[in-house]
Amino acid sequence: MPGLRRRCDVLVAGAGIAGLAAGLALARGGLRTVCVDPAPEAPPTGEAARAVALLPASVHLLRRLGAWDDAAAAAQPIREFRFSEAGSRGAAPLLRAADIDAPALAWNVANHVLRRTLRAAAATALTRLQSTRITSLSRREDVVLAGLSSGERVSARLLVAADGRQSATRREAGIAVRRLGFGRRILSFLACVPSQPPDVCFETHGHGGTAARVPLPGGRVAAVWALPGVRAARLLGGGAAAVAAAFGEFAGLPPGGLRLQSDVHDEPEQFLAARRLAGRRLALAGEAAHGLSPVGAQGLNLSLGDAAALGALAEAAAGGGLDPGGEELLAAYAGNRERDMRARTAAVLAYARLAGLEGGFASRARGAAARTLQGLPQLRSCILRAASRGSWLDGGGERPLPQALRRTAHPQEMQEIRP
Numbered sequence: 001m002p003g004l005r006r007r008c009d010v011l012v013a014g015a016g017i018a019g020l021a022a023g024l025a026l027a028r029g030g031l032r033t034v035c036v037d038p039a040p041e042a043p044p045t046g047e048a049a050r051a052v053a054l055l056p057a058s059v060h061l062l063r064r065l066g067a068w069d070d071a072a073a074a075a076q077p078i079r080e081f082r083f084s085e086a087g088s089r090g091a092a093p094l095l096r097a098a099d100i101d102a103p104a105l106a107w108n109v110a111n112h113v114l115r116r117t118l119r120a121a122a123a124t125a126l127t128r129l130q131s132t133r134i135t136s137l138s139r140r141e142d143v144v145l146a147g148l149s150s151g152e153r154v155s156a157r158l159l160v161a162a163d164g165r166q167s168a169t170r171r172e173a174g175i176a177v178r179r180l181g182f183g184r185r186i187l188s189f190l191a192c193v194p195s196q197p198p199d200v201c202f203e204t205h206g207h208g209g210t211a212a213r214v215p216l217p218g219g220r221v222a223a224v225w226a227l228p229g230v231r232a233a234r235l236l237g238g239g240a241a242a243v244a245a246a247f248g249e250f251a252g253l254p255p256g257g258l259r260l261q262s263d264v265h266d267e268p269e270q271f272l273a274a275r276r277l278a279g280r281r282l283a284l285a286g287e288a289a290h291g292l293s294p295v296g297a298q299g300l301n302l303s304l305g306d307a308a309a310l311g312a313l314a315e316a317a318a319g320g321g322l323d324p325g326g327e328e329l330l331a332a333y334a335g336n337r338e339r340d341m342r343a344r345t346a347a348v349l350a351y352a353r354l355a356g357l358e359g360g361f362a363s364r365a366r367g368a369a370a371r372t373l374q375g376l377p378q379l380r381s382c383i384l385r386a387a388s389r390g391s392w393l394d395g396g397g398e399r400p401l402p403q404a405l406r407r408t409a410h411p412q413e414m415q416e417i418r419p
């Protein structure tokens, strides 16, 4: 209602998947939370063609938030990861859930399913305002005041920027970002691949590209292809069917072995890292804070780590009578998330670089790395355990939270990411 002042503890800018998860974690942690998003209620076009592979720690968090059980029926467990070089026959098993006695390495779920489940869980936990823009913002010593396009005014003690890669909230706070790209594009689409086992993820490397086929229920796969920009433009010029045929050939599938089931989406492959993850009464989360290449499937998993940390911050604030937008909790949040962001960005950068190298030497180097991994079960299990853990995700809520926040607030030095 115009002129009305709505009081809450946290205002979250952005109700995408990361913003919804963050809002839900804050609300479950005991803080009154409002999420605003200028997008209409209808999900973004093309979302049905997108999927995310969620690591066990992310699933654990979503379950704790009450946002997993309905998604689980539509999620495909991935139990094995196979790897091949373009043009070679067959794909070698690289990682298996059985190596760590886990039920799955990850669960692949369509974005629209995850968004629907998060919205349902959020319905009774927080206030979500779609088609609503923040028109004015003032972050003061003790409060955040926001004017909304509906005419309402909101006062909060903490503002969370979860408004995506182009975050206006981050810009308003004057927080710069580092960006890195290799001139590659990401083409993504859904397809049907009848020959693909339902619980195996395939990845093919070569010619500067990486093609992943991540299984979904019903014999479908989410196809993601990172490839040099010039080649992507040439393929796109031939239409979606040409992209699908070239993908199938690159991945070593027989002619007609892959049937396209959606439009093809095209976007730049870009890494992004905010120089600070907190400011006065402000925390950055999701792709407003960091962006990764889809190669390695870490982006949303990292964002769910932000949500878990915000949940811990909320519990510390609500349970200990602390100010959720106070310097102490925000410094601890930023320290924890910078450490995770740096580690995962470095790992995905290294992987995307190795995967994207061209030529026989690069191909032999990848083969040697894969053979080393195949021959060292302890290394495999170490990698798998590290990948499935999240610094805040496993039992974080059971620790005495203010101490846990302090203990993790010592970021390591990060390598400079140059544009």
Ligand SMILES: Cc1cc2nc3c(=O)[nH]c(=O)nc-3n(C[C@H](O)[C@H](O)[C@H](O)COP(=O)(O)OP(=O)(O)OC[C@H]3O[C@@H](n4cnc5c(N)ncnc54)[C@H](O)[C@@H]3O)c2cc1C
Pocket: 013, 014, 015, 016, 017, 018, 019, 036, 037, 038, 039, 051, 052, 053, 054, 133, 134, 162, 163, 164, 165, 167, 168, 169, 186, 187, 188, 224, 285, 286, 287, 288, 294, 297, 298, 299, 300, 301, 302, 303
């Ligand atoms: C092809 C592909 C495959 C991927 N696969 C994986 C995977 O397997 N595993 C994985 O972990 N990750 C994966 N990712 C990454 C993952 O999809 C993204 O990290 C995630 O969807 C981004 O969510 P977000 O909420 O941070 O951003 P967005 O989805 O961009 O949401 C931002 C929201 O903010 C809103 N907004 C914009 N401006 C404002 C404003 N001024 N105020 C308020 N709100 C605003 C927008 O309307 C939007 O709703 C993949 C990405 C791609 C492209």
